[in-house]
Amino acid sequence: MEKDAFNAMVDFEKMYDAYRRAAAGKRNNHDVIEFELNLSKNLWDFLRQMEDKTYRVDGYHKFMIYDPKEREIQALSFRDRVVQHCLCDNILKPYFEKRLIYDNAACREGKGTHFAMDRLAGFLREHYKRHGTEGYILKYDIRHYFDSIDHEVLKKRLWNIPDRNVLGLLFHIINSYAKEKDSVTGRETGLPMGNQTSQWFALYYLDPLDRLIKEKMRIKHYIRYMDDGILVHESKEYLNEVLIEMRKLLETLRIEFNQKTQIFPISEGVDFLGFRFYLTDTGKVIKRLRTSNKRRWKRRLKKFREEYRNGEKTFAEIKRSVASYHGHLSHGHTYKLNKKVMSGFVLTKERDK
Numbered sequence: 001m002e003k004d005a006f007n008a009m010v011d012f013e014k015m016y017d018a019y020r021r022a023a024a025g026k027r028n029n030h031d032v033i034e035f036e037l038n039l040s041k042n043l044w045d046f047l048r049q050m051e052d053k054t055y056r057v058d059g060y061h062k063f064m065i066y067d068p069k070e071r072e073i074q075a076l077s078f079r080d081r082v083v084q085h086c087l088c089d090n091i092l093k094p095y096f097e098k099r100l101i102y103d104n105a106a107c108r109e110g111k112g113t114h115f116a117m118d119r120l121a122g123f124l125r126e127h128y129k130r131h132g133t134e135g136y137i138l139k140y141d142i143r144h145y146f147d148s149i150d151h152e153v154l155k156k157r158l159w160n161i162p163d164r165n166v167l168g169l170l171f172h173i174i175n176s177y178a179k180e181k182d183s184v185t186g187r188e189t190g191l192p193m194g195n196q197t198s199q200w201f202a203l204y205y206l207d208p209l210d211r212l213i214k215e216k217m218r219i220k221h222y223i224r225y226m227d228d229g230i231l232v233h234e235s236k237e238y239l240n241e242v243l244i245e246m247r248k249l250l251e252t253l254r255i256e257f258n259q260k261t262q263i264f265p266i267s268e269g270v271d272f273l274g275f276r277f278y279l280t281d282t283g284k285v286i287k288r289l290r291t292s293n294k295r296r297w298k299r300r301l302k303k304f305r306e307e308y309r310n311g312e313k314t315f316a317e318i319k320r321s322v323a324s325y326h327g328h329l330s331h332g333h334t335y336k337l338n339k340k341v342m343s344g345f346v347l348t349k350e351r352d353k
Helices: 005-009 012-023 030-037 039-052 078-097 113-131 151-158 164-175 196-205 207-216 236-253 291-309 315-329 335-342
Strands: 061-065 071-075 136-141 221-225 228-233 262-265 270-272 275-279 285-289
Touching (some): 005 164, 012 030, 012 039, 012 078, 030 039, 030 078, 039 078, 078 196, 113 228, 113 275, 113 285, 136 236, 136 270, 151 164, 164 196, 196 207, 207 236, 228 236, 228 270
Antiparallel strands (some): 061 071, 136 228, 136 262, 270 275, 275 285
16 A cells, blocks of 8 residues: 555545445435435535545444344445445555455455355365365354454554555544443444445454464465354364464454354364355265255245235346345255245235235
8 A cells, every 4th residue: 555545545536436336226225315416515525524634434323134143233324335435445455455365255356155165165175185084174253253353453453554544544434333342441342344344354353363374374274254264174183273373363352262163073064154065975065055044045035925915026126136046056055955945936916816
């Protein structure tokens, strides 16, 4: 990152591009329409506030989601999402991409869930060529990851950013939200789930753990998707040593593993990103949809039927949703499951009866 990266970002064309990306697929939303009524003025106001260092986050709208599990989402106003796009696309993305390991897979261009699934499958096949089905998996998960990220530690991790204006903006965004504040030390923890910047912060926060695993402990077969990680190795004893070192490092980051973190034989299979991975005696990797995800898919289809019957969703909308999920299922061994579930999926309207 250049020392004048902030000034390069304060540009009308870049802010306009950020607005277009933030508005994509949301043009009918009330806050987007309201922003567009004075589009030019709003964008120029952003530029003035950036130049004057007076930009402030408006705050967060909180709501709950329940799929796959209950969690609170903290959403920014459309105005602030435009700023986030401009900041992330022009500064954070190019800065962090060069500093993250290849197998840090979440929320990055050209990567994502299917990339991570393919990498794990490839690691299991490579392991089989040398060790067969003998070996072990260390699977880790961070306890309440986004809520536990320590603001002070994160700021220290970001301190190498050379542009002090960028750093000041990032610190303001970090300070704009805290899940908890220690009454004694005053330390704050937590990142808002709905922020684009939070995704990049979360990717980078665990980079020391990635470096420890890949560079110091020399684990070749390792993949991380945000706060879920998989290590594959032939020695259980060595993975135990690695886990000890990993726990020591997490203490410095002021976070910890949850109860899902464990070491077990490859022969047991492993859950990752909604699928159960199995390595067969012939070296084939089987990816079955987890039972909980099967139930979730059936519930979703039932809801689609109700929404179509009540006129809440159109056939085209449901078709797009089903096609998207079919695309996801195609990355696993789900042909029979898909055929069985979809055989009874029929859409009818009240008036059709």
